[in-house]
Amino acid sequence: MKDKIRTILAFGIVLILVVTGFILDKSDQTTDVFPNENIMISLYGEAHGHKKCYDIELKEWREYYNKGYRNLFVELPYYSAEFLNEWMKEDSDELIDLFFEEIQGTLSGNKYYYEFFHEIKEYCPETIFYGTDVGHQYDTTGSRYLKYLEDNGLEDSEKYILAKECIRQGQEYYNEDTEHNGISSLREAYMVSNFIDAYTRCGGGRIMGIYGSYHTDLYNSDLMAGKLKEKYGDMISSVKLSTIAFSQISRQPYDLGFCVTGFVFLLMLFVPNIIWACKAKPAGYDEVAKKENKLLLLLERMGEALLSVSLMVFTALNPKVMVFEGFYFEWKIIIWMTAFVLMVLYECYWIKYFKSLKTMKDFYMSYMGFPVAGATLPVIACLLLGIYSGNAIVICASIILGIGHIGIHLMHKKFNV
Incomplete structure (x- = not known):
């Protein structure tokens, strides 16, 4: 029961932050009065x-x-x-x-x-x-x-x-x-x-x-x-x-270029996964992996490929900020910050796992209210980047990855924990 309450709170906080970002962005007031045809x-x-x-x-x-x-x-x-x-x-x-x-x-x-x-x-x-x-x-x-x-x-x-x-x-x-x-x-x-x-x-x-x-x-x-x-x-x-x-700072959803945010997110994803693959897999994982649902596995691989490319090339995923006569930002940056915090929690999850006995239970544990945190945290973070930037490709890639990656994790947890 406590786990369910933590999960509701975790997802509820994320939802509140996203809605708050959009509401504040729409209601943002400025002291600027722009000229029109009646202005002298x-x-x-x-x-x-x-x-x-x-x-x-x-x-x-x-x-x-x-x-x-x-x-x-x-x-x-x-x-x-x-x-x-x-x-x-x-x-x-x-x-x-x-x-x-x-x-x-x-x-x-x-x-x-x-x-x-x-x-x-x-x-x-x-x-x-x-x-x-x-x-x-x-x-x-x-x-x-x-x-x-x-x-x-x-x-x-x-x-x-x-x-x-x-x-x-x-x-x-x-x-x-x-x-x-x-x-x-x-x-x-x-x-x-x-x-x-x-x-x-x-x-x-x-x-x-x-x-x-x-x-x-x-x-x-x-x-x-x-x-x-x-x-x-x-x-x-x-x-x-x-x-x-x-x-004048360009932030069109599909502008192409090198995305610093995406690069950092991919580093935060790849580094702990490489360490895990080399020397920190839980006992029995390879045997379980052989029984993975083929459709979920296909969706996971498709999502990984599409999202990896998207994170690197869409510059709208970067936060729109400017330091010039003050600090300028859009209130939607709350959504970007939420995504980044989720990735930090993802790194904390890995630290906790690497310090554990590295069992299947440890690998599929919940963290800070997020079930199977090793899958849900990065997927939600990337989804939020897509929402922040208004980029449908990133949103779709995150959903595809989420169905496959989270689905596989839930199946592993159901039959092995």
Whole structure:
């Protein structure tokens, strides 16, 4: 009776974990709001300094540009964006080279960001940058821009006024930011007012904006995007680039390649079985094996062959995870983890067997509630991999193997234990 209860609990836990994985995966909520035809302001949250982000940003901007967008809002001071706009008109790289000299030591001072602007100049030459951040590098880039305006007789222009205000914001922000971590309610407030002002100056319409993902949470009213949503409502969207990067990880059920998970599972299967075949068979096993049901034996061999190949070549069996600005995963990974735990239990079963007297009873014992554990644990584990990946071939191969392998084990146990 106790064995039956343990078996019910064991299979019940596996079933609960599988169902939980699917339910959580279907109900997973995100703070991302993707753009649609009604969106006028499309924000994207990046991790500064990462090439992957710049690549996605360029792709997104080129698509928007081809749709007629021209205004690109960036997390730069007003004067930095204005220097970029001047550089876009020139054949020389002098202006952008000076700008990048001045931002060295920051997360943005890297070759990938530099290449990003050059690609925009090449593929989207009519882009107009709008910088809406406070005055970083106010004593270098800011001062240089004021002198540039003065040299061109523009001391009384709107550009001069906006640059002076941006410098003042930067000075105020850096006097307040004693921890130098970029987190400041003052900065968020200025980024909001600067954004609204820039959006008015550009005539409104459809724009794309690139900011650090910290600033782009529409559901946090203390941050820039949240405050902007209060003003612009449903005409604003915001997506983390890490979300897009995660969605780009290919995991189609029948994608072919080398599967690390399958390789590890096969090692966990073959190594103890080789040891068993060489020096740990229970007494009388070979005689019993001669009487095995031929149909079950055929199914077992077919299942072994098909499953072995499938585990090695279908990459969707690998867990879909990403470490980038946090740890990204699908909730279905619970199913994958359950399969892996079952394989660990399978190894524990073998350890217990190798330490035993190695009788037929020991070989066909239950372990952790799973009857004939040497057969049921790996079969269920492989079946779960098939369910996790949505791969019907792996599922069918596991079922075929299960009918043959578990069936033979049950017959041996019935007549010999």
